[in-house]
Amino acid sequence: MFTGLVDDVGLIERVEETEAGREFRIRSRYTGLVEGESIACDGVCLTVRGFGATEDGSWFTVAAVVPTLGRTALGRWTEGRRVNLERAMRAGDRLGGHLVQGHVDGVGIVRAVERQGDAWLIDVDVPAEIDPLLVPHGSITIDGVSLTVNALPAPGVLQLSIIEYTHRHTTLGLRQPGDPVHVEADMIGKHVQRLLAPYLASLSRV
Template structure:
């Protein structure tokens, strides 16, 4: 589990493997006070990967075929910046929102505009993701926890990026037409399933009860 607060900006080196699963090589500065260990989870562009090798200049991680199919990792080129976040400790602050590292799919950047010091980014997404995206709600874009500032269309939403986030994450290198990894709010998905199950699911939770409680 992660929070969507990027800890380091690494550099994509290569993706080795044919057909199915692969191994990704990432270059980054080491975590000096708390070094990486084999077997731990690191979110790379928002995708939870398992570390299988460590060097002084970075690490390698296994990438499942399913991960390659639903993320933008296969589209990365050597030298591209990537967002890195290690798994959350129970004692850590939850500064962003609950991010599982299980990317739902990719969206497409359709517009980038300056708004004063900030950047407004509009992203087109599939209906599967759009249904869980609401104004002022949370969404993870390439592993970054962001607040939805607007939902101008059924298949699009906007986020506003402060200069620090723009400079210290991979978003600053993005252009119109690029694909970004999207993970919607997992709590919304659980609530939807519980509400759909209703009393038969044993919870007694219904959509009417959620609406009555202010959700």
């Protein structure tokens, strides 16, 4: 479980195909890692396979299997890419963002980026299955960052308002129109949708 509060931005140093899947070696400032722990990489919960340190800092490796590659943009990641990182929360930690599982629901595409006063407005085209879960001023996770839905300007379009701190401390400041982003809808909304599905289906048959 995560909170969507990014605590480091890592750098992909190496990408290779291994028996474990598509493996990424990521440079970060993390210390005290253990094999098997979870780290959200651009919002994707991945398992630490190895770690170490060099004169330039610390690194760890994670791998993505075929199902993960199929529902995320990890297959497009290359060396030199910067990624948002967050270690799994511990019981007793402050929940400063919202409950995030690191289970990406789909890949959105940045439609527009506009500076407006002291904020950056980012419009994102989202997959059709995510659109019903969006609520104005509700929670959404984009590339692992806990954010608030600023507006829903059109069907299938989500607007974000990025403050200066988030713009500077995450990779969202690098996003441009056409870029893919990982989208995870609010977990509570997904459970409510699932619980209501049989009731709504019965109404449609009346």
